Amino acid sequence: MTGQMLIEAWRAMGANRLRTFLTMLGMVIGVGAVVLMLAIGQGAQYSVEESISSMGSNLFIILSGSSTSGGMRMGAGATPTLTVADAQALSELPEISAVSPAVPGTAQVVYGSNNWSTSVYGTTPAYLTVRNWSVSEGYPFTDSDVRSATRVALIGQTVVDNIFGSEDPVNKIIRIRQSPYLVVGVLSRKGQSLDGRDQDDTILIPVTTAQRKLFGTQFQGSVRFIMAQAASAQMMASAEKEMESLLRQRHHIQEGAESDFTIRNLTALANTAAQATRVMSIMLGAIASISLLVGGIGIMNIMLVSVTERTREIGIRVAIGARRRDIMTQFLLEAVIISISGCTVGVLLGVIGAAAVNRFAEITVVITGISILMAFMVASCVGVFFGFYPARKAALLKPIDALRYQ
Amino acid sequence: MDAVVRTEGLYKEYETDAGAVPVLKGIDLAIGMGEFVAVMGPSGSGKSTFMNILGCLDVPTKGRYFLNGRDVGTLSDDQLARLRNEVIGFVFQGFNLLPRANLEDNVSLPLVYCNVQKRERTKKAVEMLEKVGLGKYAKSLPNQISGGQQQRVAIARALVNDPKLILADEPTGNLDTKTSNEIMQLFRELNLEGITIVLVTHEPDIAAYAKRLVKFVDGMLTYDGEVSGAHA
Ligand SMILES: Nc1ncnc2c1ncn2[C@@H]1O[C@H](COP(=O)(O)OP(=O)(O)OP(=O)(O)O)[C@@H](O)[C@H]1O
Numbered sequence A: 001m002t003g004q005m006l007i008e009a010w011r012a013m014g015a016n017r018l019r020t021f022l023t024m025l026g027m028v029i030g031v032g033a034v035v036l037m038l039a040i041g042q043g044a045q046y047s048v049e050e051s052i053s054s055m056g057s058n059l060f061i062i063l064s065g066s067s068t069s070g071g072m073r074m075g076a077g078a079t080p081t082l083t084v085a086d087a088q089a090l091s092e093l094p095e096i097s098a099v100s101p102a103v104p105g106t107a108q109v110v111y112g113s114n115n116w117s118t119s120v121y122g123t124t125p126a127y128l129t130v131r132n133w134s135v136s137e138g139y140p141f142t143d144s145d146v147r148s149a150t151r152v153a154l155i156g157q158t159v160v161d162n163i164f165g166s167e168d169p170v171n172k173i174i175r176i177r178q179s180p181y182l183v184v185g186v187l188s189r190k191g192q193s194l195d196g197r198d199q200d201d202t203i204l205i206p207v208t209t210a211q212r213k214l215f216g217t218q219f220q221g222s223v224r225f226i227m228a229q230a231a232s233a234q235m236m237a238s239a240e241k242e243m244e245s246l247l248r249q250r251h252h253i254q255e256g257a258e259s260d261f262t263i264r265n266l267t268a269l270a271n272t273a274a275q276a277t278r279v280m281s282i283m284l285g286a287i288a289s290i291s292l293l294v295g296g297i298g299i300m301n302i303m304l305v306s307v308t309e310r311t312r313e314i315g316i317r318v319a320i321g322a323r324r325r326d327i328m329t330q331f332l333l334e335a336v337i338i339s340i341s342g343c344t345v346g347v348l349l350g351v352i353g354a355a356a357v358n359r360f361a362e363i364t365v366v367i368t369g370i371s372i373l374m375a376f377m378v379a380s381c382v383g384v385f386f387g388f389y390p391a392r393k394a395a396l397l398k399p400i401d402a403l404r405y406q
Numbered sequence B: 001m002d003a004v005v006r007t008e009g010l011y012k013e014y015e016t017d018a019g020a021v022p023v024l025k026g027i028d029l030a031i032g033m034g035e036f037v038a039v040m041g042p043s044g045s046g047k048s049t050f051m052n053i054l055g056c057l058d059v060p061t062k063g064r065y066f067l068n069g070r071d072v073g074t075l076s077d078d079q080l081a082r083l084r085n086e087v088i089g090f091v092f093q094g095f096n097l098l099p100r101a102n103l104e105d106n107v108s109l110p111l112v113y114c115n116v117q118k119r120e121r122t123k124k125a126v127e128m129l130e131k132v133g134l135g136k137y138a139k140s141l142p143n144q145i146s147g148g149q150q151q152r153v154a155i156a157r158a159l160v161n162d163p164k165l166i167l168a169d170e171p172t173g174n175l176d177t178k179t180s181n182e183i184m185q186l187f188r189e190l191n192l193e194g195i196t197i198v199l200v201t202h203e204p205d206i207a208a209y210a211k212r213l214v215k216f217v218d219g220m221l222t223y224d225g226e227v228s229g230a231h232a
């Protein structure tokens, strides 16, 4: 019975190939768009999540200056008010597991005949913990390097690629702003940050070395910002409060006065970014679904025409014993076949399109089995939903009216 | 009580712009097992309307119709479909074959609706096509054969589910005399096998193949008796 019905559906569709094809095209475009948009949306989500996990977890960044000061706005980080000693004090809070001060800058590095301009971070070994970063070759510099401000460097993969090529960088001497530094280790690859910077294009040196020998500071021990990691996600709120009161106390700030620093919850910011991409991804999917809807309406349209055209055929079938549900099944089956085959082609085109976007626009795309499965389920539902009304119309025809229809 | 068909006060009216128009005005008729009845009457006298009610394709406004002793008015849509499928075989003036299906598929279609397996269906269809003399056309399409042949296919389709009753509404209306006679010969053979046949026609020569004649005039039965008696 089902076999025969499939054959008949096939025949009916074959009888008007162009029309069947055009109806299918509506589905193809709808499903293709959904698959492609989901792939792009999920790709965006994936890269954001990647950069968030590369950033490190439960992170705060403490910038000098107030971001909310009334009157004259200095902008966070404008006046250096934080010091290495502040960082030291923060690290003693029980809610805080690791703290690292940072003195960033850019500098020209030279090895042999190669030179490269990169960002140089003066920091402490704790920075690696905070950023959840590891050393792939050699060793990190130590706290004693920080104490004695030695000229040692940990270099990122991009720097390695640009000035060392295939040479092993460990224990080689590079020159940063003319001064020699010993490369003690190489950082593992981290990829892009949330704002699209190449995180591997960097060099880490002891914070004291940066302050005293490379960039200089406005006053003794000042740093541009401090990164702090809370011991756990639950402690984020209390950690923020504790750090705030500790720093206010250290900076002798009166009750009610503005702080001269700003604490930002990086993890919360990152989650907002992730949230935003999720919303974008859903929006893309929703917009694409509209074309799927239009495809579905196309199916309904054609099925209605088809029912009218085949009224007499329906009459003949009824006269020889077809039940209402047989007629109904026949038309529903046709609608579902059209939508499922349209869906198959649509998924293929969507996947090809996603591959093309990935290749030519260099956007990360992610195609999951779930999204393809969903496309199929939605397409069959569209077929059933939009095929239902025409099929019912066919099934409810009075036998004699159907048979008399000219 | 071995009447295949029995009607009691069958009354049918159509709603038109000019109000309700009665088309059948109380038909009482019983047709026994194995009869061969010709229905004649002027155009518009209600013959087709009557046949459609007998075929469970239409329902009377009033009156009752018993098919095989069962009151058809009390049956559900599905039960009616089953009767059309298993008890009745319909043959139309315009053949009514499915144009895109080959003859074999056309003939086996009634079997699809009672869940007969594919192999069995094909076997029966070919058997029926052979019976009507078209065995070698099984894979042809309806538009590749003549009108007389198409009507034979329609008869094969009506026969495929071993019906008790064949209803034929002007089956020779579109055919020439020679072909008409061949078709009637076929009906006569089927009747000899025991199938009850009710057949509408305008031509006395065609009616002459039947054993009993009923005449309709203006929605009423005006004659019921011997075929030869009608012409006398
Ligand atoms: N659906 C309908 N609506 C209104 N009137 C109808 C309908 N079907 C048939 N009639 C009318 O009913 C009457 C009987 O029609 P019917 O088809 O039964 O006649 P008939 O005896 O078969 O005629 P013919 O010999 O020409 O086939 C006709 O007057 C026709 O106009």
Ligand SMILES: [Mg+2]
Pocket (backbone or CB within 6 Å): B047, B048, B049, B169
């Ligand atoms: Mg008629």
